[in-house]
Amino acid sequence: MTEPHHLVFRVVFYQHGSEWYGHCLDCDVVSSGKTEKDAANAVAEALEALIEESFRSGDLSPLFAPAPLEFWDMYAKSARHLPPRQLDANVEEGGGAEILSAAVA
Secondary structure, X not given: OOOOOEEEEEEEEEEEOOEEEEEEOOOXXXXXXXXXXXXXXXXXXXXXXXXXXHHHHOOOHHHHOOOOHHHXXXXXXXXXXXXXXXXXXXXXXXXXXXXXXXXXX
């Protein structure tokens, strides 16, 4: 029997001009929105789609393609951290995915 997968992602949120961005550090996925909440929802949806497609295709490499160091630094220096968020990705029975921690730069 295969062990269930539990994926954890870290996301940094930042504002550039009038747009908010959510940048997943673990797999270099970026989404945006008019508000921080919109960006959070957009990056969660993008991660869910990436996870589902990666498991469907059997190619998990996109889940392990980290963001550039400048965004990891931004995350490390963030003043405010957000609570974990469960993702609704259909990984496999018993598996799951979550945004473990997110920070606002």
